[in-house]
Amino acid sequence: MRLQVQKYHPENAAEWNAFVKQSVNGSFLLERDFMDYHQERFEDHSLMLYLEGQLMCCIPAHVKAGVFYSHRGLSYAGLVISAAAVSIIDRIVDALLEYVNGCAFAKAELQLPPVAYQRINKEIAAVLQYKGFISNRKLHNQSVALDQEIQVSPKKSIRYRNGKYEGLRIEVSNDFKSFWEEVLLPQLAARYHSKPVHSLAEIELLASRFPENIVQYNVYREDALLAGITFFIKGEIVKSQYTASSPEGLKTDAVAYVYMEAMKEFKEKGCSIMDYGPVNEKGGSVNKGLQRFKKQLGCQEEIWERWEFDQNI
Missing domain, CATH: 3.40.630.30 (Gcn5-related N-acetyltransferase (GNAT))
Incomplete structure (x- = not known):
């Protein structure tokens, strides 16, 4: 048939x-x-x-x-x-x-x-x-297998021991406004001259439709918002969709703290993969600093290809 x-x-x-x-x-x-x-x-x-x-x-x-x-x-x-x-x-x-x-x-x-x-x-x-079909784009995607032992570099975990993470607290919610307005939008504009794919109104709309799948992790020291990660939860797969730090958050490596704490939590919940996303610039080149940062958090790399069929070839 x-x-x-x-x-x-x-x-x-x-x-x-x-x-x-x-x-x-x-x-x-x-x-x-x-x-x-x-x-x-x-x-x-x-x-x-x-x-x-x-x-x-x-x-x-x-x-x-x-x-x-x-x-x-x-x-x-x-x-x-x-x-x-x-x-x-x-x-x-x-x-x-x-x-x-x-x-x-x-x-x-x-x-x-x-x-x-x-x-x-x-x-x-x-x-x-x-x-x-032929491959017309290759991305260097990074992910951690949560169902295996997570291999975090001592360069990251040492911050638990040297006091850099002392006093940090993480809040998990569906409140995206403070992260978008105080951290994500200004940092993307200042560092990359760009905007997030989703506006605040769009991410709030999507989170209202999928409240169990789209969550916001924000890290504070006292009342200061240092960094945040927006996670998309797809069954056993957790994807960090948006990540950003304030200037003070960069000094304390607050994003790494959120990642390490979130990996522990999602691992306990039975998730199998945390997807950190690709490390490619717009032109396709690899951002070596971002690649190193993600590898230090235990990521393995996959070449993620896009496929094209051209009728004229």
Whole structure:
């Protein structure tokens, strides 16, 4: 039987969300309540693939200038598959390429989640490569396996012993305002001339929709906010989405303190991976200082690739 490819429509939202929740490699980022918060910026062209009436795969996507993109408004998307679809990944890719060709899209691009999240992503990448996809971007992603012994460098842990962390306290909440306005926005502007992807209003909206998945860790000394990390919790995967320190927080290495304390907490809760994100600059080069900082906190590196199929090659 052939796979049937159907373009997503808003009336499919409940079916889409239910599928993502039980999929092999999906997360709350791929549910429509998350995806659609910035829907006005993208021409959605998400796909749903069925076999004999059973939904086997969802592909969060949009189109722009004749190119089919695995949704660039998300950190990743790719092929979200059910357990029943694991054995037919090659057929799913064939069906996608047939659809892309039938729509006369010039290119198709897929950004899978990191392999560290789920080994099936390595199998999907291998099929993509076999079918003619090529890697058009490589990121140096960093993560810590929380289900193993965490190897923090003595250069970081010594601060527990030399008094640098004395008097620090961490508050965990869904209150993002103080971190955004006092630390994140001014530090990104001063150091990188940039802004966070999510505005304060957007992160508050998303956290209201996913209060168990989006949490804020802030570290204080007395009443002074020194640093914070916004975590996205995706099942057993914890992703540090935003990280920033005040000038005083930089002096005390407050971000490292939050990371080390959070790793202990999430490890106790049964999480398996803490994803620290890539260490690449906008042009693709590696930020050596950031890479060193994350490795000192126990990170292992994965080359995280984005895949492209060009009809003209």
